Amino acid sequence: MAELGKLNTLTVVKKLDFGIYLDGGDLEEILLPTRYVPQGCAVGDELEVFIYLDSEDMLIATTETSKAMVGECAYLEVVAVNQVGAFLDWGLPKDLLVPFGEQQKPMEVGQSYVVYLYIDDASERIAASSQIDKFLPDTSPYYKEQQQVELLIYGRTDLGYKAVINESVTGLIFNSDVFKPISIGQTINGYIKSVRGDKKLDLCLQLVNREALDVLSKQILAFIKEQGGSTTLTDKSPPEDINKQFGVSKGSYKKALGKLYKKRLIVIEKQKVSLANG
Numbered sequence: 311m312a313e314l315g316k317l318n319t320l321t322v323v324k325k326l327d328f329g330i331y332l333d334g335g336d337l338e339e340i341l342l343p344t345r346y347v348p349q350g351c352a353v354g355d356e357l358e359v360f361i362y363l364d365s366e367d368m369l370i371a372t373t374e375t376s377k378a379m380v381g382e383c384a385y386l387e388v389v390a391v392n393q394v395g396a397f398l399d400w401g402l403p404k405d406l407l408v409p410f411g412e413q414q415k416p417m418e419v420g421q422s423y424v425v426y427l428y429i430d431d432a433s434e435r436i437a438a439s440s441q442i443d444k445f446l447p448d449t450s451p452y453y454k455e456q457q458q459v460e461l462l463i464y465g466r467t468d469l470g471y472k473a474v475i476n477e478s479v480t481g482l483i484f485n486s487d488v489f490k491p492i493s494i495g496q497t498i499n500g501y502i503k504s505v506r507g508d509k510k511l512d513l514c515l516q517l518v519n520r521e522a523l524d525v526l527s528k529q530i531l532a533f534i535k536e537q538g539g540s541t542t543l544t545d546k547s548p549p550e551d552i553n554k555q556f557g558v559s560k561g562s563y564k565k566a567l568g569k570l571y572k573k574r575l576i577v578i579e580k581q582k583v584s585l586a587n588g
Contacts, residue, residue: 311335314361314429315380315436320371322355332359332371342371363435365404377401380427380436383446383462383474385495387422398425398438412439424464424474424495442474449509450479453502456517461500463492473500473513481511489515489549489559518562526566529556531575531585540584 312318312334320332323339330347334340342359351357359371360379377400378384386398389405396417397405408417408425417423417440425438426445439445442464453459453475461483465472470484471492483492483500492498492515503514516522533555534541543551545567549560556563567583570576577584 312337312340312361313380314363314369314434315427317358317360317379318371319356319358322351322353322357325351325353332357334361334369337361337369340369340371342373346371346373348373360402362402362404367435372402374402378425378427380429382477383424383426383442383464385422385424385462385497386438388417388419391417391419398423400438406436406438408438408440412437412441414440414442422495424462442472443480446474446478446480448480448511450475450511451509453479453505453511455502455504456519457502459500459502459513461498461513463494463496463498466494475502475511475513479511481513483513483515484561486549486560486564487514487562489553489557489562514559514561516559516562518559518565522562523566523569526556526558526562527570530563530566530570534576534583534585540582542582544581544583545578546580 312320320334322330323333324331329341329343330351331339332342340361359373360376361369361371364370377386386400388396389399390397395407395409397407400406423440424442425440426442427436427438428445430437459475461473461475463471463473470482470488473481473483475481500513500515501517503512505511543555545564552560552563567578571578574586577586
C-alpha cells in the first residue's frame with residue numbers, strides 16, 4: 311500500500327501521453343507526470359517515488375527527493391507567510407504548510423526552523439510543526455549510556471540545547487557539556503551521557519571515559535606547572551575558556567579536576583587551582 315509523504319516502490323499500470331499511472335493500492339492509481347518518467351519506462355516496471363498532494367489536492371508521484379518525509383524532522387526555510395500560515399521550501403513544487411497553531415513562535419520569511427512533518431487528521435494533507443515536543447517523546451527505554459547517536463539541535467533553554475536523537479526521541483545537552491559552538495538546525499554526532507531514572511536522556515558531544523580523563527588530568531597538571539604552580543582556570547570558568555585551552559567541555563574539565571583533587575595533587579579554591587605541593 312502506498313503511503314502519503316513517504317518513498318514508495320510502486321508498479322506502473324498504465325502509460326499515457328501526460329504521464330504514467332502507478333498502482334497505489336488503497337490510494338488507487340497515482341499519476342507520475344511525464345517530466346518525472348524515466349526513459350524506457352514500461353507497464354510492469356517498479357519505480358521508487360515520493361507521494362504528495364498537488365495544489366489541487368490530487369495525489370501526485372514524483373521521482374524528485376524531498377528534504378524530509380512524514381515522521382521526520384528537518385531544518386527548512388520559510389519562503390512565504392499568509393493568512394493560513396507559513397510555507398517552507400522542502401524541495402518539491404508545492405511548498406510545505408506550517409499552520410499558525412503549529413508554530414512554536416511566529417515564523418518569518420527568510421528564516422529557517424526545525425520542523426516535524428505529519429499528516430493533518432482534518433485535511434489529510436502533509437503539514438509541518440515547529441512544536442517538536444508535541445510529536446516526539448522525551449523518554450525512551452532503548453538507549454544506553456555512551457551510545458553514539460545523531461543529533462539535530464532544535465531548541466535552547468537556560469539549561470542547554472534540546473536535540474532530536476536519531477529522529478525518534480528528544481534529549482538535552484547541558485551547557486557544561488557544550489565545548490564548541492553549536493546552533494539551531496545543526497546536525498552533529500553525539501553520545502548518550504546518561505539515562506535518568508525516568509528514562510529521559512542527557513546528551514554529550516564527547517565521551518568522558520577513564521582513559522580520556524587520565525590524559526586530560528596529565529594535561530592539566532602540566533599546564534598548572536607551566537603557569538608557575540597555579541591557574542585561574544577553575545571549575546567556574548566559562549566553557550569557551552576551558553575549550554580554548556584543553557579542547558574539552560566544562561563537564562569533562564570538572565571531572566578531571568575532581569580526580570586530581572581526590573588524589574591530593576591539586577588544591578581547588580574560589581579563584582584559582584594550585585598544585586598541592588606548591
